[in-house]
Amino acid sequence: MNKLLIISKEKEKYLSLLEQADLPDLEICHDIRKAEILLADPPLVIDLLDQFKNLKWLQSTFAGVDSLIQPNLRTDYHLTNVRGIFGQQISEYVLGYSIQYFRHFKQYAEQQKKKQWLPHTYSSLVNKCMVILGTGSIGSELAATVKQLGFIVYGINRSGIPPKDSPFDCIFHISEIENAFQYADVIVSTLPKTELTMDLLNSQTLKKCNGALLFNVGRGEVLENYGLLNALESGSISHAFLDVFAHEPLSQECPYWNHPNITITPHIAALSFPEQVFEQFYDNYLRWRDGFSLINSIDFTKGY
Numbered sequence: 262m263n264k265l266l267i268i269s270k271e272k273e274k275y276l277s278l279l280e281q282a283d284l285p286d287l288e289i290c291h292d293i294r295k296a297e298i299l300l301a302d303p304p305l306v307i308d309l310l311d312q313f314k315n316l317k318w319l320q321s322t323f324a325g326v327d328s329l330i331q332p333n334l335r336t337d338y339h340l341t342n343v344r345g346i347f348g349q350q351i352s353e354y355v356l357g358y359s360i361q362y363f364r365h366f367k368q369y370a371e372q373q374k375k376k377q378w379l380p381h382t383y384s385s386l387v388n389k390c391m392v393i394l395g396t397g398s399i400g401s402e403l404a405a406t407v408k409q410l411g412f413i414v415y416g417i418n419r420s421g422i423p424p425k426d427s428p429f430d431c432i433f434h435i436s437e438i439e440n441a442f443q444y445a446d447v448i449v450s451t452l453p454k455t456e457l458t459m460d461l462l463n464s465q466t467l468k469k470c471n472g473a474l475l476f477n478v479g480r481g482e483v484l485e486n487y488g489l490l491n492a493l494e495s496g497s498i499s500h501a502f503l504d505v506f507a508h509e510p511l512s513q514e515c516p517y518w519n520h521p522n523i524t525i526t527p528h529i530a531a532l533s534f535p536e537q538v539f540e541q542f543y544d545n546y547l548r549w550r551d552g553f554s555l556i557n558s559i560d561f562t563k564g565y
Contacts, residue, residue, distance in 0.1 A: 348402025
């Protein structure tokens with residue numbers, strides 16, 4: 262029997278799903294030393310990794326696994342994450358705030374409190390340009406979704422090559438980021454944390470924008486704090502919608518809290534719903550049991 266240990270805030274839900282699925286040759290284990298498979302929220306297992314003497318495969322319940330990819334941590338096991346399940350939620354987040362901004366809905370809510378009848382000129386989403394950093398599953402689904410509402414969509418990746426069945430109108434190499442930003446009405450970062458992406462959004466790159474909205478729904482480390490504040494002050498960025506931060510929860514002293522042109526959300530743009538995570542675990546377990554390669558495997562050297 263293959264021994265599975267679950268370490269997650271949603272443990273009871275995963276246990277219920279496992280009971281219903283009745284996966285072959287799998288038993289729930291409660292002994293760290295004996296567990297071969299780990300289904301876990303990454304932040305909860307960082308300090309426990311060395312205690313897993315028989316660990317062969319860790320299925321992350323999150324898309325982000327940066328906390329497990331650090332120089333001092335072991336890499337002698339298969340690590341998989343969940344991908345392809347967050348595109349819909351990210352699309353809802355980006356479109357929801359974009360429409361609110363361009364149609365002045367927040368302003369009308371404030372006016373209602375004051376009983377003010379004051380219409381404002383607005384602009385449609387049609388023919389606005391969205392530049393998406395990252396052309397993987399999330400970026401591609403976001404691109405396909407917003408195109409239905411009339412956006413022109415540019416993608417940025419590290420190869421400059423469009424993904425398979427690309428929904429993007431144009432792809433820029435990451436070295437061409439400043440050129441791409443000149444066209445942007447909306448910028449969305451879905452990038453992971455890697456050596457190449459750290460502080461990529463900084464004073465130099467953001468100053469090339471022309472009043473764009475900026476969304477960060479990937480990793481907080483991609484955005485350089487002073488670069489953002491400078492861009493907001495100069496007007497190259499009109500408003501920033503930030504869901505991810507290098508240190509979470511966000512410090513009470515952070516100037517973002519009181520900035521009129523920054524909207525903060527507590528890392529909720531896309532949640533790992535247990536039912537969706539379990540679908541990927543289910544498929545991966547059968548592959549692992551039968552000796553096939555796992556889907557959504559993480560390369561420890563690349564960080565994704």
